Amino acid sequence: MGHRELWAWVGATALGCALVLLAGGQVWVRVQEPSGVAAPTGGDLSPVLTPVALAGLAGIVAVLATKGLGRRAVGALIALCGAGAAAGTWTALGDDTVAGWLGEHNVLHGATGLPWEAAPLWPAVAAAGAVLMIAGGVLAVVRGGRWAGMSARYDRAGGRAGDRARAQVTEDRALWDALDRGDDPTDRR
Numbered sequence: 001m002g003h004r005e006l007w008a009w010v011g012a013t014a015l016g017c018a019l020v021l022l023a024g025g026q027v028w029v030r031v032q033e034p035s036g037v038a039a040p041t042g043g044d045l046s047p048v049l050t051p052v053a054l055a056g057l058a059g060i061v062a063v064l065a066t067k068g069l070g071r072r073a074v075g076a077l078i079a080l081c082g083a084g085a086a087a088g089t090w091t092a093l094g095d096d097t098v099a100g101w102l103g104e105h106n107v108l109h110g111a112t113g114l115p116w117e118a119a120p121l122w123p124a125v126a127a128a129g130a131v132l133m134i135a136g137g138v139l140a141v142v143r144g145g146r147w148a149g150m151s152a153r154y155d156r157a158g159g160r161a162g163d164r165a166r167a168q169v170t171e172d173r174a175l176w177d178a179l180d181r182g183d184d185p186t187d188r189r
Helices: 002-022 048-065 068-092 096-103 119-147 158-181
Strands: 030-032 116-118
Touching: 002 048, 002 068, 002 119, 030 096, 048 068, 048 119, 068 116, 096 116
Parallel strands: none
Antiparallel strands: 030 116
16 A cells, blocks of 8 residues: 555656646747737746746655655655745736736837736646645655655665674685685685
């Protein structure tokens, strides 16, 4: 159950990050007139979208590599990244934000006060991705302690593995000591 839940969490949270990244690169505003006027993408209107989505992806990897309190802390950071994506999506289509961007980037056309309308698909996709990121972060905080960690081979040596390592060092030392005495350690007489 733990592995299945963990990998479902990875997929859903990564999907949320990918949706925010995808939506941030798409045009969010249609300029009604004149033609040839630059239209902004979600990333233009809200520069926070790409960084928080990338931070969320890095957080997924960090959740896989940590355990316990560290995993919960990373989960909280993923939830905060999702909240940042949601806030960025919400503020991106404000009248002042869009009008300011259009005015700055179309000044050479002499265009001011351009009529525009929101392209509703991409802000909705970004919002859905933000919700998945928030949910993934909260789930990592609440249930992350039950998920399996990385393999024990990445942990510090201890117990029986430590005993094997110490035995190997002792055996290696005996070989070097034999060489120092002038004996051939490969001679089995």
